[in-house]
Amino acid sequence: MTTTAGPSTPVSAVLAATGETPGPRAVTGGPGLPQRRQLVTELPGPRSRELLARREAAVARGVSITFPVFVVAAGGGILVDVDGNALIDLGSGIAVTTVGNSAPAVVDNVIRQVQAFTHTCFMITPYEGYVAVCEQLARLTPGDHEKRSALFNSGAEAVENAVKIARIHTGRQAVVVFDHAYHGRTNLTMALTAKNHPYKNGFGPFAPEIYRVPLSYPYRDGLSGAEAAARAIRVIESQIGAHNVAAVLIEPIQGEGGFVVPAEGFLPALAAWSKAAGAVFVADEVQTGFARTGAMFGCEHEGVVPDLIATAKGIAGGLPLSAVTGRAEIMDSAHPGGLGGTYGGNPLACAAALGAIETIERDGLVERARAIGARVLPRLRAVAARVPALGDVRGRGAMLAVEIVDPATGRPDGAAAGAVARRCHAEGVVVLTCGTDGNVLRLLPPLAIGDELLDDGLAVLVTALESLAG
Missing domain, CATH: 3.90.1150.10 (Aspartate Aminotransferase, domain 1)
Structure with a gap:
């Protein structure tokens, strides 16, 4: 029929x-x-x-x-x-x-919010929903340290702002990314992304000071996590210099790059190296976050606590919202007015996020x-x-x-x-x-x-x- x-x-x-x-x-x-x-x-x-x-x-x-x-x-x-x-x-x-x-909690929250108001711009006249989402992110993301968050619209925006924050905090410029990585389609995130076609081809020149190193890809390289991490660290130290690295940026499980799950021990070794080198360890949890992998966040499978975590996608049940959450001393490095955007943390998206988080926890x-x-x-x-x-x-x-x-x-x-x-x-x-x-x-x-x-x-x-x- x-x-x-x-x-x-x-x-x-x-x-x-x-x-x-x-x-x-x-x-x-x-x-x-x-x-x-x-x-x-x-x-x-x-x-x-x-x-x-x-x-x-x-x-x-x-x-x-x-x-x-x-x-x-x-x-x-x-x-x-x-x-x-x-x-x-x-x-x-x-x-x-x-x-x-x-999901009912998402729909009901959005209906109530749209009946109240759709926008004021948090940077002009703020509203509680934005603050409530940031409070939930502080509670849910790995680590019990003091945290701050900033809200945006897309995963690419979150990643780009994480890089901005890492650079201003460290006073360094180099960003380490990995083979097969995907981080977005803005100019900076195209530079961070590995795959040329269709994401990068013909759209350059790209942002500088981006350095790509080998990922742990067990099916292809046969290395243990420790061996793959040692290989990546050798490249960082010899070709970039530890003292130049502002951020090490990685997806706990790669998304567009092929759902590559690094060998056990790879992520913890990179996080430990970043801490010792004074670099900011950034987890791009845009695709892995909010219960997707069987943990609230993908880096939790190996007990990794990132300095900054970028989230989006599953955060708001289908409405556009993203966030950077991290250590208070790192997040607060940016001067007032240095972070934000007209629609970042829109009240409808914040209402949806609170409904999505409620649903994830209530429904197990x-x-x-x-x-x-x-x-x-x-x-x-x-x-x-x-x-x-x-x-x-x-x-x-x-x-x-x-x-x-x-x-x-x-x-x-x-x-x-x-x-x-x-x-x-x-x-x-x-x-x-x-x-x-x-x-x-x-x-x-x-x-x-x-x-x-x-x-x-x-x-x-x-x-x-x-x-x-x-």
Whole structure:
């Protein structure tokens, strides 16, 4: 059955095309949305194709689309498109909708806030929500030292401001980053990012004093964490000089770079070196933060306490918000007026963040992330045992990945990874690729997803992966 729902068609009418009865919050995409995959048209359907044509006439070519279906409702682990198809979401908008697309606490907080006021600019006339978010960040982030926070809009802004703070605190300029890193698309964060295409190609010149060193990549280098850290430190000391380093910036688990989990001991060794060298150790937890990895923050798995931590994505249940949180003496190095922005810590986003944090803690989503990993990883490893193209299965919690390689050579096979993703999309399961060579399939299911729906999505993925066996 197909539907001709238009842009202004009520969500309830679109859902009716699936034969489902909306739950109590289905009209807002809330938890009442039926939690099962159902395809009523080809993908993309006719209305999505119409909107795609409009998009191509109005949106800049540089803004790409992974899966050209247009969503009208979402909740739990389901996305409903304009044609009435119900898709399984294993991407969470790139790790943003950790608590679901419209968790009640997030929605209710935002409604109350939007009815009160939408904006004043915290730097002009402040409001409690900003302060409350900073208080929660001080409570939640690793370490019991005195902390301060500053709020921004995007992960790239948070990372860029962390670099600013580290430089003014140390009086140094050099920033150490790692192979395969991704930190954003602003000029400075493009310089911090490793991958050229599509993120950097043609957009230079880039900011100076950025130095790249080898990462711990167990599948590729076979080194222990201690060995990989010693290698990285040798490069820093010989090619940069410890006395020049303002910051060592690293993702506890790489995101766009391929969901690379460093070998045990790598992160603690770098944090210890940074402390001894007087450099600021910065954890980019934009993708790993807020319960995603089975800890509130990824660096907690090895007890690492960063000097500064950059967060975004899962912090606010889908609204744009980011933060830099860190040691009070470092954060307070910036002079008044040196940090901020017109929209940073917008009151709606702060209200959403407080709702998201409440949901994570009330619903036990840290434990839920661990349960998802325990459910998914064994099945993926079983496939890898019989399909040689699956070079590596890795991840923590609900941040999981499969690296696809040429079985004969072990080289990255981005074409095969893309084919698997497209096969999943055709069956109504949203998965993402990543990696420097585009050969890694990444899974980022919302932590609100139920086991039955997760199993259905995983079954589709397993079938697609098994097709690589020939």
